[in-house]
Amino acid sequence: MFTLYSHGSPNGHKITIALEELQLPYEVHQTNVFAGEGQTSEFLSVNPNGKIPVIKDTETGQIITESNAILLYLANKAGKLMPTEPTEYWRGIELLFFQASTIGPMFGQRAHFTIMASETVPYAMKRYVEEGERLYKLLDEFLMGREYFLNDYSIVDIAHFGWLFTAVHMGFSFDKYPNLKAWYDRVGARPAVQKGVTIPSGLPTLPPRKDLVAQPV
Numbered sequence: 001m002f003t004l005y006s007h008g009s010p011n012g013h014k015i016t017i018a019l020e021e022l023q024l025p026y027e028v029h030q031t032n033v034f035a036g037e038g039q040t041s042e043f044l045s046v047n048p049n050g051k052i053p054v055i056k057d058t059e060t061g062q063i064i065t066e067s068n069a070i071l072l073y074l075a076n077k078a079g080k081l082m083p084t085e086p087t088e089y090w091r092g093i094e095l096l097f098f099q100a101s102t103i104g105p106m107f108g109q110r111a112h113f114t115i116m117a118s119e120t121v122p123y124a125m126k127r128y129v130e131e132g133e134r135l136y137k138l139l140d141e142f143l144m145g146r147e148y149f150l151n152d153y154s155i156v157d158i159a160h161f162g163w164l165f166t167a168v169h170m171g172f173s174f175d176k177y178p179n180l181k182a183w184y185d186r187v188g189a190r191p192a193v194q195k196g197v198t199i200p201s202g203l204p205t206l207p208p209r210k211d212l213v214a215q216p217v
């Protein structure tokens with residue numbers, strides 16, 4: 001049994017998708033980090049970094065933070081969704097690190113400067129929108145001639161889906177990248193994925209994007 005601290009967000013949805021795919025039992029403590037609930041002393045005792053997702057394995061008492069570490073923990077526990085053959089396993093590890101260190105932070109900055117920032121900073125918007133497009137192209141190349149990032153569907157797909165789902169929600173289309181679009185539709189059609197992105201809630205309604213609102217000249 002797992003206790004999951006989460007919220008409707010890209011990193012949170014990775015974990016609910018994996019728990020649903022693996023059919024592992026869990027209960028959710030909805031933690032609205034965007035309303036300050038990540039900074040309470042109770043939550044900071046669970047994750048000093050003040051961020052979701054976090055899981056507690058109630059069998060062992062182990063607490064894990066960092067979404068891709070949680071994905072690895074769950075896959076390892078269930079013996080599914082991560083290959084064991086060494087070449088494939090290490091490609092999977094490489095892509096999980098890539099997703100956590102590059103896709104998550106860069107897409108996060110793009111969301112921040114185009115939607116959340118209290119100031120309009122054209123340089124930052126341009127920088128992160130361009131970086132997002134460059135990464136779409138790279139993901140499209142990774143997926144050329146393949147159905148999934150590894151030979152079979154795995155936690156690597158789940159890790160990437162969390163952020164691509166958010167990108168679509170924010171209106172950052174990747175329709176012109178055919179391999180990425182086909183992969184997204186393939187993964188998005190899975191019942192566990194469709195359920196996972198609704199737990200504990202869907203993504204929040206967002207204000208208009210700054211780069212789409214006409215700026216005064």
Ligand SMILES: N[C@@H](CCC(=O)N[C@@H](CS)C(=O)NCC(=O)O)C(=O)O
Pocket residue numbers: 009010011012033034038050051052053065066067068100104
């Ligand atoms: N590297 C972390 C990032 C976690 C993260 O940034 N979570 C976001 C939600 S997707 C959060 O808690 N944000 C609240 C905040 O930054 O205050 C992971 O992959 O789990």
